[in-house]
Each structure stands twice: as C-alpha cells, then as structure tokens.
Amino acid sequence: MEFLPGPSVVELKLEEVLAALADPVRLRMVGLLAVTDTERSCSPAGFPVELHKSTLSHHFKVLRAAGLTRTRLEGRNRFVRLRREDLQERFPGLLDAVLAAIGPAEPPTGSR
Amino acid sequence: MEFLPGPSVVELKLEEVLAALADPVRLRMVGLLAVTDTERSCSPAGFPVELHKSTLSHHFKVLRAAGLTRTRLEGRNRFVRLRREDLQERFPGLLDAVLAAIGPAEPPTGSR
DNA sequence: CTCACTGTTTGACGATCATCCAACAATTCC
DNA sequence: GGAATTGTTGGATGATCGTCAAACAGTGAG
Numbered sequence: 001m002e003f004l005p006g007p008s009v010v011e012l013k014l015e016e017v018l019a020a021l022a023d024p025v026r027l028r029m030v031g032l033l034a035v036t037d038t039e040r041s042c043s044p045a046g047f048p049v050e051l052h053k054s055t056l057s058h059h060f061k062v063l064r065a066a067g068l069t070r071t072r073l074e075g076r077n078r079f080v081r082l083r084r085e086d087l088q089e090r091f092p093g094l095l096d097a098v099l100a101a102i103g104p105a106e107p108p109t110g111s112r
Numbered sequence: 113m114e115f116l117p118g119p120s121v122v123e124l125k126l127e128e129v130l131a132a133l134a135d136p137v138r139l140r141m142v143g144l145l146a147v148t149d150t151e152r153s154c155s156p157a158g159f160p161v162e163l164h165k166s167t168l169s170h171h172f173k174v175l176r177a178a179g180l181t182r183t184r185l186e187g188r189n190r191f192v193r194l195r196r197e198d199l200q201e202r203f204p205g206l207l208d209a210v211l212a213a214i215g216p217a218e219p220p221t222g223s224r
Numbered sequence: 225c226t227c228a229c230t231g232t233t234t235g236a237c238g239a240t241c242a243t244c245c246a247a248c249a250a251t252t253c254c
Numbered sequence: 255g256g257a258a259t260t261g262t263t264g265g266a267t268g269a270t271c272g273t274c275a276a277a278c279a280g281t282g283a284g
Contacts, residue, residue, distance in 0.1 A: 014139070014210070014213045014214065015134060015135075015136055015139060018130050018133045018134040018139075018210075019134035021130045021134075022127060022130040022131035022133075022134040023127075023271090023272080024127055025272085027126070027127060027130075042230085042231075043230075043231095051272090051273075051274090052273065052274050052275080053230085053231070053232095054231085054232075054233080054234095054273080054274070054275080054276095055272070055273055055274070056231090057231060057232055057233085058232095058233095058271095058272075058273085059272090060231090061232085075230090075280090075281055075282065076229060076230045076231070076280065076281040076282065077229095077230065077231090077281090078230080078231070090213075091209060091212075091213040092209065092212065093205050093208065093209035093212070094206070094209040094210065094213060096205065096209075097203060097204065097205035097206040097208075097209050098126070098130075098206065100203075100204065100205070101126045101202075101203040101206060102126065135241090135242080137242085154260085154261075155260075155261095163242095163243075163244090164243065164244050164245080165260085165261070165262095166243085166244070166245080166246095166261085166262075166263080167242070167243055167244070168261090169261060169262055169263085170241095170242075170243085170262095170263095171242090172261095173262085187250085187251050187252065187260085188249095188250060188251040188252065188259060188260045188261070189251090189259095189260065189261090190260080190261070
C-alpha cells in the first residue's frame with residue numbers, strides 16, 4: 001500500500017491549512033470527502049466539479065501539501081481521504097468547525 | 113459612537129473568513145486582539161508588526177470586510193476588536209479553534 | 225508491444241494579493 | 255489658522271494564484 005508524501009502531524013501548519021481551505025473548490029472537495037469519511041477516487045466521478053483534470057490535480061496537490069488529505073496509489077488510480085484524526089490532534093476542533101460551517105454537502109449518490 | 117460598516121452575522125462567509133485568516137500578518141493581528149479580548153488601537157503601538165501603515169490599514173480593512181473585527185471611530189483614532197460572539201454564533205467553534213492553534217500570543221505589555 | 229486510461233507537470237494567461245510610496249482627508253493641538 | 259497626528263486611498267511593483275492546454279509518465283488491457 002503506497003501513499004504520496006505529506007507532512008507529519010507536527011509539521012502541519014495552521015496558515016497552510018487555512019490557505020488550502022480558503023479556496024471554494026478545495027472547500028467543496030473537503031466537504032465531499034467528509035460526507036462518507038472514507039476514501040474517494042480522484043476521478044471526476046468522485047468529485048462533481050466542472051474543472052479541467054489538471055486543475056483538479058493541482059487542488060489535490062495543495063490539499064495534500066497542506067496535510068488536509070492523504071493520497072493512496074493503486075495502479076493508475078488515486079484514492080484520497082481526509083486526515084481527520086491527524087488534524088484533530090494538531091488543531092482540535094478546527095476541521096469539525098469548518099465542516100459544520102460548510103453545511104450539509106450533497107450526498108455522493110447522484111440522482112440528478 | 114460610530115463604527116465602520118461591516119457584514120452582519122448572517123452575511124459572514126466562511127471562505128472570506130478563512131481567506132482573511134490565511135495570511136500570517138492578519139493571523140497575528142487576530143491573535144493579538146484575542147489576548148485581551150478588548151478594543152485595541154490601530155496604532156503601531158497596538159500591533160507590533162514591522163509594516164508600512166498603509167499595509168496595516170489594508171489588513172485592518174480585510175479583517176473588517178470579512179467580519180472578523182469591528183472598528184470604532186474616535187476622532188482621528190481607530191479602535192478594533194474581534195467579533196467573537198458574532199463569529200461563534202455564525203461558525204461555532206471556528207475562531208476558538210484557530211486561536212487555540214495560534215498558541216499563546218505575546219502579551220500586550222512589551223518589556224523586551 | 226501498442227493503445228487506453230489515469231493522473232502529473234510545465235508553461236501561458238489573466239486575476240488577485242501584499243507591500244510600499246506619495247498624496248489625501250479628518251481630527252486634534254497649539 | 256497652521257502644523258501635527260492618525261489613518262485612508264490610489265497607483266506601481268513583484269509575487270502568487272487558479273485555470274486551461276499540451277505534453278508527459280506510470281499502469282493496465284488487449
């Protein structure tokens with residue numbers, strides 16, 4: 001099981017976490033990840049946002065570099081999930097407050 | 113008693129609050145304001161940051177526009193304070209978590 | 225081995241940001 | 255009334271950001 005590198009718990013920086021969350025696209029991605037609190041494929045099916053795949057890749061990288069998410073490799077697929085425990089340990093209550101403020105995100109089952 | 117205009121509680125936007133906090137200078141300003149949780153003069157004496165006064169003015173404006181602070185006018189002086197209750201009402205736990213994450217800020221009495 | 229798929233990287237582009245400088249504005253002091 | 259004080263504003267500057275397009279890279283399927 002292989003993961004892409006990211007900061008350890010003690011390396012998490014408040015400013016980077018806040019900066020990563022201060023973008024509407026990434027805030028929505030975090031909200032979607034929080035819905036099931038499990039891994040989610042990086043594919044457009046997993047994140048219904050109308051952006052170029054390179055833009056999504058950029059945002060995934062920012063979230064990972066800030067330490068908000070962990071990315072696992074499986075063949076040519078990437079799976080990403082929130083680092084809720086790590087963030088809770090480093091900045092207690094921060095992510096929960098942000099997720100509560102986001103409000104109910106749309107469920108992953110999309111019946112439009 | 114006259115205040116500069118700012119958003120009402122319901123007008124507070126999560127992304128703007130996070131964006132305002134995602135800057136190291138503003139994060140420090142918020143931390144300093146939280147120390148005494150009272151009004152603080154906008155003068156350089158109240159905020160020991162080595163920046164141009166127009167830059168401080170810019171940051172005060174961003175904090176106020178995001179709804180993090182309220183600014184009161186008194187002659188040619190400005191006094192600013194955190195809107196802790198408003199932020200707690202709108203985004204429960206968010207500001208407390210941020211302030212806890214900032215850690216102990218230096219006390220306002222400066223005996224270097 | 226080639227092609228398809230999933231993502232990443234690089235560069236270009238326009239927009240936004242933080243900073244400083246100079247000028248300006250309102251208030252206070254003498 | 256003029257000077258000083260406290261801030262604000264506009265503009266310039268360089269840096270950063272989000273976006274897309276094209277090219278690239280690793281893995282899987284046939």
